[in-house]
Amino acid sequence: MIRLSTTDADFADRFTALVEDRRESDAGxxxxxxxxxxxxxxxxxxxxxxxxxxxxxxxxxxxxxxxxxxxxxxxxxxxxxxxxxxxxxxxxxxxxxxxxxxxxxxxxxxxxxxxxxxxxxxxxxxxxxxxxxxxxxxxxxxxxxxxxxxxxxxxxxxxxxxxxxxxxxxxxxxxxxxxxxxxxxxxxxxxxxxxxxxxxxxxxxxxxxxxxxxxxxxxxxxxxxxxxxDMVAGPSEIVVVADALNDPEWTAADLLSQAEHDVTTQSILFTDDAAFADKVAAAVDRQLSALATEAVARVAWDANGAIIVVDTLADAIPLVDRLAAEHLQLAIPDPQGFFDHVRHAGSVFLGRYTPEAIGDYVAGPNHVLPTGRRARFASGLSVLDFMKRTSFLALDEAALRELGPATVALANAEGLPAHAKSVALRLRLNH
Amino acid sequence: MIRLSTTDADFADRFTALVEDRRESDAGxxxxxxxxxxxxxxxxxxxxxxxxxxxxxxxxxxxxxxxxxxxxxxxxxxxxxxxxxxxxxxxxxxxxxxxxxxxxxxxxxxxxxxxxxxxxxxxxxxxxxxxxxxxxxxxxxxxxxxxxxxxxxxxxxxxxxxxxxxxxxxxxxxxxxxxxxxxxxxxxxxxxxxxxxxxxxxxxxxxxxxxxxxxxxxxxxxxxxxxxxDMVAGPSEIVVVADALNDPEWTAADLLSQAEHDVTTQSILFTDDAAFADKVAAAVDRQLSALATEAVARVAWDANGAIIVVDTLADAIPLVDRLAAEHLQLAIPDPQGFFDHVRHAGSVFLGRYTPEAIGDYVAGPNHVLPTGRRARFASGLSVLDFMKRTSFLALDEAALRELGPATVALANAEGLPAHAKSVALRLRLNH
Structure with a gap:
């Protein structure tokens, strides 16, 4: 686990390294x-x-x-x-x-x-x-x-x-x-x-x-x-934003619920309170010792976990956006206000009583989500992934007369005379 | 250009060859x-x-x-x-x-x-x-x-x-x-x-x-x-279904408007009238000689063009579906009735006054369409390709109490105890 603070002299570089850490093996x-x-x-x-x-x-x-x-x-x-x-x-x-x-x-x-x-x-x-x-x-x-x-x-x-x-x-x-x-x-x-x-x-x-x-x-x-x-999927990740009003044990369990999936998973906590950060770190260690999945979760937490202390919760917004995380859990007083400013996340869990795990099983939204910063451009699995759209057009002679001359002009300008001819013949136009 | 009829003894094999002809170079x-x-x-x-x-x-x-x-x-x-x-x-x-x-x-x-x-x-x-x-x-x-x-x-x-x-x-x-x-x-x-x-x-x-x-x-x-x-794109193609009531010159121009794009493009005509097929073939030859894009269009038509005579227009439906063409033009008496039975096509052009070229320029639907049978699963370019969806959830304590026990049961069954704990801690459940 790494511990960062936005006031660290090397914060920008270390955070960039965290964002760019792909954790994906393409080993041949x-x-x-x-x-x-x-x-x-x-x-x-x-x-x-x-x-x-x-x-x-x-x-x-x-x-x-x-x-x-x-x-x-x-x-x-x-x-x-x-x-x-x-x-x-x-x-x-x-x-x-x-x-x-x-x-x-x-x-x-x-x-x-x-x-x-x-x-x-x-x-x-x-x-x-x-x-x-x-x-x-x-x-x-x-x-x-x-x-x-x-x-x-x-x-x-x-x-x-x-x-x-x-x-x-x-x-x-x-x-x-x-x-x-x-x-x-x-x-x-x-x-x-x-x-x-x-x-x-x-x-x-x-x-x-x-x-x-x-x-x-x-x-x-x-x-x-x-x-x-569906998508090119990589290791799973969670970003939790939590203030000091949370029970550190809850937050620790949230971070570990991601870490126990695989040694490549990443769990990141943003908080505006250094003392709360200490308590969560201690709770993670304590819970790990009693966890049946400790062997996996401890490796993931040690290698890829991060706790980042920010001055104000609002300071976390642009950082959260750069991470474009698969899961974003907002255990803060105004989760909706924060969410309104976030552009990139696969799925968002609003409020202290919405642990990410609830979305893994029974809530309803899909848990197949973009990983590895792909929430910048990709969406979770949906019904649309199993469907396709056919567009269609129908013109009568009058409608073709409306659109035909522009088509002939553009087709000729693009050097595609058969395109022009297929319209012009029907309208008895010069082409 | 190949000429097929569904009554040919070797029709099934030759049509399958047409369907499977990828026309895509992956030459190193x-x-x-x-x-x-x-x-x-x-x-x-x-x-x-x-x-x-x-x-x-x-x-x-x-x-x-x-x-x-x-x-x-x-x-x-x-x-x-x-x-x-x-x-x-x-x-x-x-x-x-x-x-x-x-x-x-x-x-x-x-x-x-x-x-x-x-x-x-x-x-x-x-x-x-x-x-x-x-x-x-x-x-x-x-x-x-x-x-x-x-x-x-x-x-x-x-x-x-x-x-x-x-x-x-x-x-x-x-x-x-x-x-x-x-x-x-x-x-x-x-x-x-x-x-x-x-x-x-x-x-x-x-x-x-x-x-x-x-x-x-x-x-x-x-x-x-x-x-x-957007998609993996390949050479362009058009399938035209036309009966003998069409002007063969119009149909020929429709086929050539695809052929002139590139030597790899494919133009296929289905018709229920062998004499009409002859007339279109002759019109294509005649138009080619006068076409500024003849050098490209003739190669494409000779190498990849096809005219397929079917007994009834309805017989063409399953064949059209197997081709899953980028463009499907229906110059027949009941284009909507035919379209109702087609499952796979990128874009469909209904009726005698809807040449495909009108869709290339000014009609409105996108002309970036799935090629090479990909209309089986892919759609034309759309606004959605430039957007992404973030799902979200918010539970209060009462809602978590509704969904929590099932989540704990499933998480434990999957061997993911930290998932169970993140819910159970909040509800003071055994887990």
Whole structure:
């Protein structure tokens, strides 16, 4: 953890270093991933079977390529009641929030007599990557699958590695609840390649979303353009702005809730009170010792954590904007006033009773958010990521007469005479 | 040009070949572009100056890095009245169409007492690539710049190569009309790198859009994630569906208006009348001989053109969907009925008096559209490409009490105890 104050002589440089710290490994995965994609395109199922044997230590022909819908339903039915209720609450609230994102079509006739508009439709098929092992989160499955289903996607195929053939039953339960149509026991870059290009029994999809390790992220980047993808995702981060009126234990838990995800995550506290900063730092240390995820969270906090003391809370605004954080939690007296001045953040948590974790599960907004300063230009996952817009135009002869001469003039000026001719012929104009 | 009929014995295979024909060169530009980006990141302005000297044969220190706003205004003022009126009509209609795309914010309190919503803001800065040489189209500049300005982007930087120091005055006039803030005399992959990472006097932007050659397209792909980009664009295409009631000359001109763009473009006609197909083929040949762009259009038509005879117009619907064309023109008796069944197209032109060219210039919808079957998942350029959405949440203690227990249950089930603790502490729950 680093401790900074805006009054430090070297603050500007040290803060810039914090902003520019990418925490993203691109350690030669590009070539590996390109080779994996090429092998799946060339050898199809055989490549998937070999790579699964190598990385997940099971034979797809023996364990089965797919997990049946009946198995997903059985996992859901076997949930203990408390978890089942929690998962259902989450799904219902996520669905309600995303239903409001459905875009409206437009269709109107303007004063020139031109009918023009736009029509939205879902993609035919979407693929969702669900990590195996430690990061096999049913909440992530809901956050990816439900927007696709709300969009109206007809075929939703999930891929997930099952190391040694094992899979988290909670993930299967969530797949049932979200209405996933196919569950394939394939992971890694090879699974992304199979979704993008198709491989034997796995038909290709149009959009691929979902979190994964560096290989999965790079594979999504490499197939972008062949299919749509949600975003280039990196390590997670939280910025907490808190004054001395907070309970330091609450603030410490908020910072650690990010740190426990992965050793690459970043937790940053801004406060206007140095004594409060000390108390939070001490509380973080104390809580870490009792945390089951200490091994991960302590590395993340030590390597990437930061506490920054500012003179006034308003001084934090431009600094927060430069960080363009995935999560921004405002535990201050006037969170809305602060938010009004922030331009860049993935998701904002307003007030002392809105811990970031509430947004990870049940609140409703999507928890798939832009990381690594990408909130400057990117948005969280939404229904729009699973839809596409077709614009349309209809002119009659009178409308074409209104717009035709300008079109002919511009087409000729651009040196495109066939463009001009296609209009001029219809209007019997010189061109 | 190939001629197919759905009754051909080998129709399925030949149509699939047409669908899968990518027409995209990836002839080793990947490594070239990576090297150019690395050199711009390392050497900044010096790299730009060297590469400009090499490719565009002028010295930026002598010709000037930027073109002044005054020069753009002078170019606009010097336009002949007909062109000036045409450009102004185009800009006004493009602006009007895109103003309707501005997204609405949401902000509401639900039955659990949770305030939740989403806020849209423009990115701080956008960069537009404008090609030099033959494809220096003022219309493309308007189609890229106006949505950015409608979104509210504060800084709009344009890059364009000026071979031998020369630039098309129409492009400068369009830059003035669209309100471009900076015009840089830099092109190629190096210009994209400068916009993404910054290079000396060129400050970095958040989003890069605009057409370019294979190097520019690959550079955008490589910087995707560092900045947002509009899309991975490929060669242009048109599908025309026309019955025998059309004037074959009109249909021929429609096909050629695509073919004249570039030797890689694809023009495809579907018709239910073989005699009409013959007449169009003859008209294309005749028109080609008189076309100033014959050299390009003939190569494109010969290499990539197709005429496909179907039994009934309805038979064309699934074929059209598989092509997922950038442009779809429906010169048939019931264009709306056909369009109702089409799922995939970038932009649709309904009826005999709606030639595609009208959409290239003045109609209003964007002419930057998904190519190469990407209309399956991608949309035309819009105001949304220059904006991003921040979701937000606000809970009070009562609302947290509603959602807290489910969050604690799910966080514990996912093995994330600090997540659970951040909620449980606030509610004095066991966790």
């Amino acid at each position: 995965v590009t070539q590996d991933v390109a080779a994996i994609i090429a092998s799946v395109r060339r050898d199809g199922e055989a490549a998937l079977r070999d790579l699964t044997q190598k990385h997940d230590r099971h034979d797809l022909e023996a364990t089965g390529w797919q997990i049946d819908a009946a198995d997903c339903k059985a996992a859901f039915d076997a949930l203990e009641p408390e978890l089942r209720t929690a998962l259902e609450l989450a799904a219902a609230r996520i669905r309600a929030y995303h239903e409001k994102q459905r875009p409206l079509d437009s269709d109107s006739v303007d004063s020139a007599g031109v009918r023009l508009g736009a029509r939205w439709l879902p993609v035919d098929a979407a693929g969702i990557y669900v990590p195996g092992g430690r990061a096999a989160y049913p909440s992530s499955l809901l956050m990816n699958a439900i927007p696709a289903k709300v969009a109206g996607v007809g075929r939703l195929a999930m891929v997930t590695p099952t190391p040694d053939g094992q899979i988290n039953p909670l993930v299967l339960a969530a797949a049932h609840l979200a209405g996933v149509d196919e569950v394939w026991r394939v992971g890694g870059a090879q699974a992304v390649a199979a979704l993008a290009y198709g491989a034997g029994r796995i038909a290709p999809v149009d959009v691929i979303t979902g979190p994964g390790n560096a290989w999965v992220a790079e594979a999504k980047r490499q197939v972008y353009g062949v299919v749509g993808i | 530009v990947t490594q070239d572009v990576a090297a150019i980006i690395a050199s711009v990141r390392r050497d900044g302005e010096a790299a730009l100056r060297d590469l400009t000297q090499k490719h565009d044969r002028h010295d930026l220190e002598a010709t000037g890095w930027q073109i002044d706003a005054a020069d753009c205004k002078a170019a606009f003022d010097a336009l002949e009245p007909e062109l000036r009126t045409a450009l102004e009509l185009a800009a006004a209609r493009i602006r009007a169409y895109h103003e309707k795309q501005r997204p609405l914010d949401s902000d509401s309190v639900d039955s659990a007492g949770v305030r939740l919503g989403a806020r849209w803001l423009p990115v701080d800065a956008a960069g537009i690539y404008v090609p030099g040489g033959r494809a220096a189209y003022p219309s493309s500049l308007l189609m890229n710049a106006i949505p950015a300005k409608v979104a509210g982007v504060g800084r709009l930087a344009m890059v364009t190569p000026t071979p031998d120091g020369q630039i098309n005055p129409l492009v400068l006039a369009a830059a003035h009309l669209a309100g471009v803030d900076e015009v840089w005399r830099v092109g190629g992959a190096q210009a994209v790198a400068a916009l993404a990472y910054g290079a000396g006097r060129i400050a970095p932007v958040d989003v890069i859009t605009g057409p370019g050659n294979a190097w520019v397209a690959e550079a955008k792909r490589q910087v995707y994630g560092v900045v947002g980009i």
